Amino acid sequence: MSGPLSVFRDNVLSGHVALVTGGGTGICRGIAAAYARLGADVCIVSRKQDVLDAAARELSEQSGRTVIGVAADVRNPDAIAAAIRTTIDRFGKLDTVVNGAAGNFLAPAAALSPNGFKTVIDIDLLGTFNTSRAAFEALSASGDALILNISATLHYHGTPLQVHASAAKAGVDAVTKNLAVEWGRFRIRVCGIAPGPIAETEGMKRLAPGEVTEKMAAAIPAARFGTIEEIAAAAVYLRSPAAGYVTGHVLVVDGGHCVATPPLGMAFPT
Numbered sequence: 001m002s003g004p005l006s007v008f009r010d011n012v013l014s015g016h017v018a019l020v021t022g023g024g025t026g027i028c029r030g031i032a033a034a035y036a037r038l039g040a041d042v043c044i045v046s047r048k049q050d051v052l053d054a055a056a057r058e059l060s061e062q063s064g065r066t067v068i069g070v071a072a073d074v075r076n077p078d079a080i081a082a083a084i085r086t087t088i089d090r091f092g093k094l095d096t097v098v099n100g101a102a103g104n105f106l107a108p109a110a111a112l113s114p115n116g117f118k119t120v121i122d123i124d125l126l127g128t129f130n131t132s133r134a135a136f137e138a139l140s141a142s143g144d145a146l147i148l149n150i151s152a153t154l155h156y157h158g159t160p161l162q163v164h165a166s167a168a169k170a171g172v173d174a175v176t177k178n179l180a181v182e183w184g185r186f187r188i189r190v191c192g193i194a195p196g197p198i199a200e201t202e203g204m205k206r207l208a209p210g211e212v213t214e215k216m217a218a219a220i221p222a223a224r225f226g227t228i229e230e231i232a233a234a235a236v237y238l239r240s241p242a243a244g245y246v247t248g249h250v251l252v253v254d255g256g257h258c259v260a261t262p263p264l265g266m267a268f269p270t
């Protein structure tokens with residue numbers, strides 16, 4: 001194994017069972033892949049069964065672990081509860097939930113319909129709550145559980161064309177803190193990852209196409225986009241015993257993007 005995940009022991013997640021919403025594609029597929037590669041059995045959840053079937057087959061082949069795909073919309077509490085039951089029926093327990101299912105698009109606030117705003121809140125924020133709540137009983141029985149919420153850095157400042165997603169992700173970070181406080185006594189840690197601009201993701205393709213991408217990369221202190229594997233490595237760290245006393249924390253993985261405030265009109269020194 002090479003790359004960021006190579007620092008982890010091969011079987012560090014052996015015996016773990018994880019459910020990853022949004023795990024059919026992008027960052028969350030990368031997290032599911034990393035968990036399986038390091039020994040976990042995984043259920044990936046999203047709306048499209050054909051996408052899940054293909055991803056589950058590939059991840060199983062790559063890892064030698066069992067990866068299953070169960071279609072459910074996180075906006076539907078009954079559907080997500082059924083996906084959790086299927087996971088437990090198949091694997092006997094549940095230790096980790098990654099809340100990664102998200103929807104987004106660029107839209108000026110003045111032209112965004114109330115239903116457009118609500119749709120993204122429903123998927124990102126309500127979906128995170130629905131899944132966490134439905135998993136609570138199973139996670140309480142784990143003895144070493146983690147809820148990992150994938151948010152963003154959009155809401156650390158105002159972000160143009162993203163009022164809906166910024167509000168949703170701010171809410172997700174609030175859920176992370178509040179559940180950490182309420183559920184710590186049940187041995188459930190609740191953490192977040194806030195990815196910056198990550199290459200090869202649906203979000204970057206849709207939200208920052210073409211020349212915008214190059215300008216964004218130049219504005220990142222690390223002078224490049226992150227990789228899906230770098231987010232997956234953070235997700236493995238937070239899942240691992242190395243993070244056993246970390247809860248209520250959102251780990252920013254963004255190459256320094258959100259702390260950079262270059263004076264207007266000035267480039268970073270080369």
Ligand code: COA
Pocket residue numbers: 102103104105106107112113114115116117119120202203206
């Ligand atoms: N700009 C403005 N409004 C939009 C929009 C866009 N690009 N896309 C959707 N909306 C609005 C719709 O107009 C609708 O509001 P209305 O009823 O007032 O017209 C509302 O959002 C719901 O849209 P709909 O397509 O019915 O919702 P959906 O549940 O089928 O899908 C998304 C919603 C966000 C998942 C969809 O936009 C999508 O498929 N996005 C691409 C996948 C994605 O987001 N990946 C993650 C990238 S980070």
